Amino acid sequence: MTPPGALASVTGTVDLVDRTSRQVRYLRISLLDRCNYRCTYCMPDEPMEFGAREEVLRLEEVVSLAAAFARWGVQRVRLTGGEPTLRRGLVDLVGSLARLDAHTPSGLRPLEVVMTTNAERLAPMAAPLRQAGLRGLTISIDSLVPERFARITRRGNLHNVLSGIDAANAAGYEHLKLNTVAIKGFNDDELAELAMFAWSKGMTPRFIEQMPMSGGATFVPGEMMSAAQVRDAVARVVGSELVADDGQGVRGHGPASYWRVASGPWAGYRLGTIGALTENFCGTCNRLRVSATGQLHGCLARDETGDLRAALRGGRCGEVERVVKRVLATKRDAHAFGLDGHGGPRKAMMSIGG
Ligand code: SF4
Numbered sequence: 001m002t003p004p005g006a007l008a009s010v011t012g013t014v015d016l017v018d019r020t021s022r023q024v025r026y027l028r029i030s031l032l033d034r035c036n037y038r039c040t041y042c043m044p045d046e047p048m049e050f051g052a053r054e055e056v057l058r059l060e061e062v063v064s065l066a067a068a069f070a071r072w073g074v075q076r077v078r079l080t081g082g083e084p085t086l087r088r089g090l091v092d093l094v095g096s097l098a099r100l101d102a103h104t105p106s107g108l109r110p111l112e113v114v115m116t117t118n119a120e121r122l123a124p125m126a127a128p129l130r131q132a133g134l135r136g137l138t139i140s141i142d143s144l145v146p147e148r149f150a151r152i153t154r155r156g157n158l159h160n161v162l163s164g165i166d167a168a169n170a171a172g173y174e175h176l177k178l179n180t181v182a183i184k185g186f187n188d189d190e191l192a193e194l195a196m197f198a199w200s201k202g203m204t205p206r207f208i209e210q211m212p213m214s215g216g217a218t219f220v221p222g223e224m225m226s227a228a229q230v231r232d233a234v235a236r237v238v239g240s241e242l243v244a245d246d247g248q249g250v251r252g253h254g255p256a257s258y259w260r261v262a263s264g265p266w267a268g269y270r271l272g273t274i275g276a277l278t279e280n281f282c283g284t285c286n287r288l289r290v291s292a293t294g295q296l297h298g299c300l301a302r303d304e305t306g307d308l309r310a311a312l313r314g315g316r317c318g319e320v321e322r323v324v325k326r327v328l329a330t331k332r333d334a335h336a337f338g339l340d341g342h343g344g345p346r347k348a349m350m351s352i353g354g
Pocket residue numbers: 255281282283285286287298299300301302332333334335
């Protein structure tokens with residue numbers, strides 16, 4: 001038995017294959033449930049209740065879990081939030097994670113550590129994070145119009161975000177992506193501008209369909225823009241059709257499908273669309289998520305979880321492995337998102353970092 005207060009040692013083996021034979025290779029870890037933004041489609045417009053500090057996983061617990069999952073076959077860890085740049089000790093955490101080995105079918109290789117951020121605080125951190133071993137960044141921007149940006153984030157400063165992007169470019173990341181939630185009546189008239197902005201910054205733009213999280217409270221059916229509508233809107237402005245692309249070189253472990261501009265001034269440039277509602281990709285799902293409070297989520301769109309924090313802190317040997325096996329054995333085939341906003345989980349997007 002592990003001494004009281006000490007972490008349970010996770011030494012067992014888990015075959016990271018779920019109930020429908022999908023292999024897990026990708027772990028998303030939320031570092032905190034707090035954010036410096038209040039994006040309208042992510043957070044309901046009400047005072048947020050955040051978990052007590054001691055409920056949040058300690059950094060050494062995050063490393064212990066990531067080390068176990070890397071040993072079991074996870075090849076990429078994505079750090080999310082809330083907003084991960086708000087987490088103290090982030091640079092050291094990245095350093096610890098980047099020193100881990102992923103056990104892959106073709107042998108050991110460095111665990112790939114990437115992060116999703118709103119980049120509001122990124123400018124001074126981009127270089128230290130890169131030097132610590134962070135390999136890729138995904139930056140969320142839903143509008144390049146300062147007034148719109150302020151309206152949808154309720155607190156954001158576009159200028160700071162653009163400075164963060166320039167700092168990330170200067171720091172020499174392996175890949176930079178720009179994520180945009182496409183919303184009818186809000187940014188549907190600037191999607192091509194967002195794509196061209198990303199291309200001009202050496203980034204890969206990806207457009208995301210809204211998902212009915214928070215029990216549908218933040219989802220407005222009429223505002224949901226499908227992946228196909230996004231591609232049409234961009235094609236109209238760049239003056240060329242978009243053709244399917246294998247995403248070689250940009251495709252990570254995520255669900256995006258990739259498209260290439262066929263002709264014209266932007267010929268060859270690529271973008272991604274993430275169409276959870278209209279272009280379901282659950283059949284190839286390869287990921288699990290750990291919330292900031294150590295709850296293991298088999299699926300973004302479902303509320304069932306396993307308590308890794310209790311297993312870690314409880315000290316019982318093999319308990320973490322049992323929790324992971326249980327979540328894999330009960331993971332649902334697919335989400336139940338409906339275009340009418342029903343079928344989503346009660347949890348908010350910001351509690352699990354997308
Ligand atoms: S909705 Fe759930 S099952 Fe579908 S891809 Fe996302 S996490 Fe996987």
